[in-house]
Amino acid sequence: MSVKILVAGSPATAPEYSLSGLFTKIATLHKKVNFNLCIVLGDLFPAIDATQPDPTSAAEQQLDDLLSGKINISVPTYFGIGNHSLPKKLQEKVDRSNGEVCENLFFWGRKSIMTTSEGVRIVAFGGKWDGGLIGGGTKDGDEGTEPSSSLGFYSEADIKGGFGAHTKPVDILITSEFPEGIDAGSRIPITEEVKDAMEGRQRKVLAELATRLRPRYHFTTGGLGFWEREPYMNPAENNKEPTPTRFLAIASQNNPSKAKALYAFNFNPAEPPAHPASFTPIPYISSARGKKRPNPDSSTSFRWSTDDNQQHSHRNKHRKNEPRPPPGPDSCFFCLSYPRLEKHLITSIGTEAYVTTAKGPLPLPSDTLPFPAHVLIIPLSHTPLLSLITPEDSCKSTQQELRSYKSAIEKMLKEKYNHNAITFEVGRARGVHAHWQLVPLPSSITPEQIYECFQKEVRTDDLGSIQEVEETEENMYEEGYNGDFFRWWVGGQEGKRWEVRLEEGKYFDLQFGRRVCAELLGVKGRTHWKDCAQSYDDEVKDAEGFKEAFKEYDFSL
Template identity: 25%
Template sequence: MSQKSKFLILNPSPEDLDKVLTKSNLQYTKNGPFEATILLGDVLPSGSNLPKVQLEGSTYFCEGKNGVSENISISTDSLISVDKNLTFMKSAVNVLRLTSGLVVMMVSGNPSIPKEELINQVKEVKVKVDILVTYEWPKTIAYIEQLTLVGSEVIDQVIKLVKPRYHFAVGNITGKFFELEPFAWDSGEITRFISLGQEGTGSKWFYAFSLGLIQEDVLKLRENPFTIQTKKRELEIVEDKAETKKVKVVSPESCFFCLGNPKIEHHMIVSIGANAYLTIAKGPLTRSNRNLYFSGHGILIPIEHIPTIRSKGDIQDNPIYKEIIKYQQSLVSAFFEQKPSYRLVFWEVSRSTNVHLNIQFVPVEEQFLGKFAPSLSSRTKANNIKFTKNHKLNFHKFIDLQDPKLAGIINKSDYIMFTIWTNPTEQEIHIAELDDASKPIDIQFPRRVLADTLNLRSRVYWDKCQQPKFKEIEDCEEFKKFFHNHDFTIS
């Protein structure tokens, strides 16, 4: 089990803020320490006085719907210290990364903030958010409870973008306690929505819980209210003009994987061939250790901006496919020669809607390899039973890359594929055909399987595993040394 952090969420009455903060200190002493205490609603609205009670633990709040106290010394900083351990988060969208690695997003309730500006700021957040705090409820959940005045369509957009593990709100000045059953997103995240009443109203106004980096499975899930179509929404759709959904087109100049992108991170590139190149992964699943001085998590990428291998024809005569296989064979040979206790596992999510094809791989110590099949089985079962909106997965096993049936799938279909190189000439391939383009898939599925296999469940999301640039440079240089004698691109 991973270590969990404790959190305390409170909805204080501004008139009795000192009383609430005194109770917060008592909870901190008895049941803490809390990694963070979060205050909801109108904590210090316009015209209010600053509290006199000094807090024991780090406590955060943002602006509600009724302004902010003139007694707070506003500066250009986004985080403003009101008093010891009491921090006002000033921005429209505030992101706080805690020492545990958990991330909190607090969204201002200021109604004068332009909706588009707020949504654009949320879209700029590139880390996975664990706890979301807003003033209003999502309109969808408010509709379920027939409380239309507490909901906001903007918050619907926010929660769909963020997909937090916990979402706290109040809805209005007095608040209301309400807890929605947990629900899952098609991409695998599970969200709990909790609203608190204000202290003194007779409604529950506090909530304490523990949270670890690893998302735990939940046995009982309700339908996701943001993905099911209610009768009301169906009527609204009929009334609206039908619009064709446009697929976002990413040009090579702005594609993260294209060498022509002026912002490409050259310090991560290990090798460049005629049709493909090799790079270390950003936010690697595996980490360097005493046995391996670099993470070993790499990516093979076609130089040409294509979504799938079959975009350039059947694999039998496809130069990109042939060079990617050559890279795989060379990498496997390098590991067998220098680190024979490791096996390489490659994975690929091939869809015609991809922006740019990429094949990732990680080294797996032989002692862990036996866990791959059970991990694949359990994750497939979870995908097919718990996440009913997802494309159902059915993996087939092959033991030869030249198998005509395997080639037929690669040449004609979308798919998810794992390739385990048991030695430099033998492979074990597990492939699931994706034959329904209308069904979403969990893009993190392969990484979840490998995270389970390697007991690295806290490292499923790459953006929570990012390394400083100096470490990326160090990893890349170590990888180059390791691969040098097997790099066929070096003349």
Template identity: 35%
Template sequence: MASKIVVVGDVNGKLSEVFGKLAALHTKQNFLFAIIAGNLFADPDTATDDDNQEVVKLLQGSINVPLPTYFALGRTALPAAVIEKLESDLGEVCPNLTVLGRRVSIKTSDGFRIVAVGGAHTDTTDEPMSQYSATYMDGDAAAAGKGLTDVDILLSSDWPASVRDGAKAQYTGDAPAGVQSISELCGVLRPRYHFSTSDNFYEREPLFHNGLPPRFVTRFLSLAPYGNASKQKWIYAFSLEPSAPPPQSLPQGITASPFTAPRKRKLDSQESDFNNYRYANGNGAETHYERDRGHGKRRRAQPPPKPDQCYFCLSNENCETHMVASIGTDVYLTIAKGPLPLRTTFPSLGFPGHILLIPLEHAPTTSAIEDADARQSTVTEMQRYRSAMQSMLVERSKGEDGRSQLGTVTWEISRGGGVHLHWQFMPVPVDLIQRGLVEAAFDVEAENSSYPKFAKKIQDMEAAEEGDFLKVMIWSEALRKEMVLPLDKSFRFDLQFGRRVMGKLLGLETRTHWKDCPQTQVEEQADAEAFKKAFMTFDFSLEGQE
């Protein structure tokens, strides 16, 4: 059964006032417990006589704490008298008032799991830190959540890094600098609520975490101080059921979690309207002009979308998340918009099988990913996903002879002037690969289009990949083949080239362009769910999840 909980921001020593207000609210609302998410006491270095007197009154029992209340450490040191009382009374200041400490995980008597990381972040310290020190290190954040995969409430004095990425909600003034270890903690714990404090109130749109549906949803709120001049929200009440399962349907306005893949560079905030590049099935707009389909005239192309307009960036609030199939550390999978194959094209699968492999980092090419480690891990994970999907196809398409009836074709358009790197992955009947018809189809179509010849020797392919290129990877259990088409300004390359080749090969010429293959959202979601179900046992991103 759901219970009412109330959370308060920085109290900063106004103990009588805040607990008096809580008592009045508690009489009407009957809260199960309260949480002080910020500084309960005034900073000892700047405390006034009135502030010090408030501490004395609290310790003497002259201030009534009306209900069980947990308080975070906050970012300022605790008064010496309070620390002495905590140490002698095992973390309790007075009846109903208990500290949460620098790093702690507790389960209340009513079954609520609360994790807290209090204090200001520090990289190094010359002094040993007690459990009541108002500082913490990255190791403390990691230790606080050790062994847990989801909690009811997470408290942190610092904001998680990247929390505003992909959010429409704006913070008034300069937002607090985030801390990466808190981001990683939130990504691991998948809390239902994450509270912090700041000079102004901030509530982010809900975010969902990677995993099998139903997915965990986190709401991040940062409360303003009590008595703030602009009268921003310093108190927040809500109802919560302990350890309740994730929601069956995602709430309105939800975004993907910016914590799914800890990055050395932040993901860019993304708030723009829909644009066709999300499913263009190429990798960028034409450099100068683009021919109107079916009209034979030219129009000036729109400039390539910036990161805040890119629908391949998963944290974009308008991203069609119902099509996302798996989210790894550096890469995610989504079913293709307007897939080339039909559900009936490969009956053994039960879904079209046209999948996009998309790096989380916004970059037009692999080489454009600036961080060398991120670049290597992205390539490694794309190959790992490709291999996992190939294994899935083998499993699902075995014939009576025990051999797979399907192989795969994967192609990549890599152009420095593109938008967001991705690979397209498709099943193909294995006999077309074994008879060399897939390779021949790409060769013939390139010749018919007056394109250069495909490079097929290792040295030639490596040379071609130093510039812009189309790369085709053909795979079956018995045959592997790669071929690279160099792209330059001497000819106009058709971004639908890969689809055109495969469409002709599979007798699906009328489906060459994704816009000619519309599906309803219900159909798209059904295809995504069918793929996820088939891919589940091969999906390494789910390893270690409950």
């Protein structure tokens, strides 16, 4: 069974602290995705001085609201220690209730090894590094009056005490600081905000821990920034196959740069992790056993990708039909960080989205439109659904920019070439990277003809009914229901969209939108983009033609 998990950055370091705001965001996403559990990284509350309480502070007021049940928590949520100890009131509560703060909110202490009811195994270590800390949980010379479960520090002895967790597979590793060397070998740029968060917070003992545990996912707090490293491959050893680890630093809530502060993902803990399309060797200089970092070309460490023997073939055959998770930004064709991104197709880059000419465009150049003008409008955020972009302000601004691009391209086509356009989107929670496709049509094709053609193909594929939606400020940026969909807009029909709600588990042809447009254009043989492949020179020519024509309408310039 696939488990859906949401990881949230700390609300404690936000310029404006709002615990209720965080849980409202989580509840909104939970309605759409139905998460099994949520993890909050770092500190849930900013530091509160128990000796000088301030009842007027936002933190103390919201702590009282939380403890009195005024803040609703919709999904089972776990948190630990970040940079400091728990507030006194909260510590007293978890001591009395064995870690349960209120309904659906659980404190797992400064360190924890747990398995959820869904079978997800989580190892968590919180606090700040302190070399003078004794293994028992007190600082050298201190009285040790704070319970070790809430102490805001950790020692080498604490971490090494977790090495034994490697006897069973670890799905998620949570640390409050960075493993030393995690950026080694990475090609993905680190923002200045994350560099600030890493400064003085990289620990060799955490690198040893990650090397021992070989987690599927390793999360830490990214301060005011977000960074997702390429997956790295843990080498084969002690009868263990090579397995990938994905490392992510999640930004704090309400950060000024609007970096990603909520990260949703899913996997089946009963299945071995799938190998990503691209990866790096393990970045840490040495493992807990003192071995050197493996050579990326080593046939021993990476034999699954180079060995053609019978054992390899049998293993691949066994896994052939197993579901694989969607690719991350490092292996997504639509992410600007993708190493093999075909940059010659890009025609405009905005603040939240970019435009690229389509690979294998549907229309053919004509006397009235000298280039195909079939384009993709793609959000910069790596997300299967636009509505999952966080925070809410970023979600809205991203969709606004996609609409601005759509309107600008429609205006160019109308004014310069007497063409209209259809824009369509396939929305799937299990998709890879949301995007819109815009296909130009001669203005002689009427809206009525367009609707009739869509209706015919919907009936052919038995997709149910077409919903006509009057767009308002309230529904323009929300899906309105929990499920997959196909939707489209027609140039000149402002304030309207049409959509088909896709039945779960039922086959849907991903070329459906192209199929309808091909029917309208009379080019049925060009339904699939692979049937319309162009030479590199033709791709460059068409992209440059579109870019030049769009220049005076391009608001990003």
